[in-house]
Amino acid sequence: MSVLVDDDTRVVVQGITGGEGKFHAGQMIEYGTNVVAGAVPGKGGQEVNGVPVYDTVDQAAREEDADASVVFVPPAFAADAIFEALDSPVDLAVAITEGIPTQDMARVNKRLSEVDTRLIGPNCPGIITPGEAKLGILPGNIFESGNVGLVSRSGTLTYQVVSNLTERGIGQTTAIGIGGDPIIGTDFVDALRLFEDDPDTDAIVMCGEIGGEDEEEAATFIDDYVDTPVAGFIAGRTAPPGKRMGHAGAIVSGSGTGTAQSKIDALNDAGVPVGDTPEEVADHIESFL
């Protein structure tokens, strides 16, 4: 079992004719993902990676019965592409694009409150259910099917922690990269709820970083709702206030909110051990299983 995606998921790739979209659609197919269509305005009728391309997401979803979309559209057009996915028959949109203007995401956020479609991202590596489907750019070979759910704000940190787990023979139900932007679709609380409700997920890893208060909210949620054991990691303990550490969302504000310490304290208070190193996170998870 898994959350959100599996080998039945039928995927449309928005931006499949672009460099990134084409390459990663190919990688997704190679991994075994059921990619059924591409959607690129003006490119309908073409075929890429053996997959038919349609002009609109609506057409692609209708003709190929797609239920999920992955967005590889450049930042200037990405919000429009996300709106299109949200307005189409697909239930899940995964936005990989990095660098979408924040005000565009505020409008997307507003739209999300009016529709039932779920958004993952943007600025994220995507989602993978090992051995079944990957929607995004995660390197499939480091994952292994198993019983640990993982949710993370950062791509390469996800890979690091996953490899620490996989090396010990600990596999994953599903890994979700929720993205490093200030405004995102699915957040920690949403992902934790999905894993808590998944009977096959026996432990959860949550990788956060400095900036915002999502980790603190997640800690409150864990305290109230989550029985599955959770281990945490927080990146950015050494980040100075006021400096953006790469991700648009990763900044400790001048007034001291969003610090690693406040997140670690909140998680500890909710009974979540936080590893000092990725290796220690794997130690905690091993002790849960």
Add this chain to the structure above:
Amino acid sequence: MKLHEYQAKQVFADAGIPTPPSTLADNVDDAVAAAEEIGYPVAIKAQVQVGGRGKAGGIKLVDDADEAREAADAILGMDLKGIHVDRVLVEGAVDFVNELYVGVTMDRGEGKPVAMVSTRGGVNIEEVAEEDPDAIVREHIDPSFGMHPYQARRAVYEAGVERDVANDVASVLQTLYTLWDDRDGADAEINPLMVTSDREVVAADAVMNIDEDALFRQPELAEMEEDAAGGDDLEAKADEYGFDYVRLDGNVGIIGNGAGLVMTTLDLVDHYGGKPANFLDIGGGAKAERVTNALDMVFSDENVDSVVFNIFGGITRGDEVARGINEALEGFDEIPKPVVVRLAGTNWEEGMEILNEDLVTVEKTLEDAVQRAVANAEEVDQ
């Protein structure tokens, strides 16, 4: 991207927000001439992007030409918190009776814009927010509905702004939101918004930060960027190379891919008793040239005694990275600082084979690589 005060004031003034008369000057004579033209008293303000300019001696109020000369002479050329002052804004002093605060920013928790008003302007607003959060009135804006005049009025009356200036303050707030919205602002703030003895409102300071991801559609503001970047030489160089880079004060140079993993590498350096010299994210899918540039950057930081290169490849390929490292190091007769490399993920085995182990130390795990780099730095330090 942060605009300088003089740039932000210009943008605000063009939109119709009242600002004091002012002139930018880069030498003492021009500063004095500007002061004479505006009429005393005037404020002479260093145009550098550091907080607390006033306390650090970067803002002086003067009453005549002699004082203006003395102040301009003292401020031009001074170092304010490490930043060289090469321009001052000469600005008419405002005869104020009250200092307010107005601002617009993105509330990331709510995922929507928020307009703010407080009667406690003129001080650090973040401190006010902490000790007395109710002193700042927040009006959340639905971005698809926009900000309407009643919302600006509601915030202003709720904040307890005096009735005779309430309409003017509401109008400034409304204009500020429109600017923030049109110009892809991250934050727009006026602190203080002064109420004069003539019961007029004037923006005595101006803060405007632009969302860097939106500069592609703000060509006019993007042009200001070079001017506004300033500051640390290495950070300017990083801009040129297109790296996410933050300079810190330690001696272990850090290069990696992906913000979260690079931050984690910094944290591990600290965990194992070292001090990180920088944050440098080469980004996803980096080719050999980017790797060479990254090493060049870190080597040119004289504080760096040792370097750790940590790559977990997803779209970044280990063989490309390894080629870049070899290329960068083969150019030296002697490697300037010891380099530890750890490659994982896509094509890491190929990368390990390519790496010239006469030039670098290779470690298999993140933890080992960081510990080795910390030890190298300690050795050099002794």
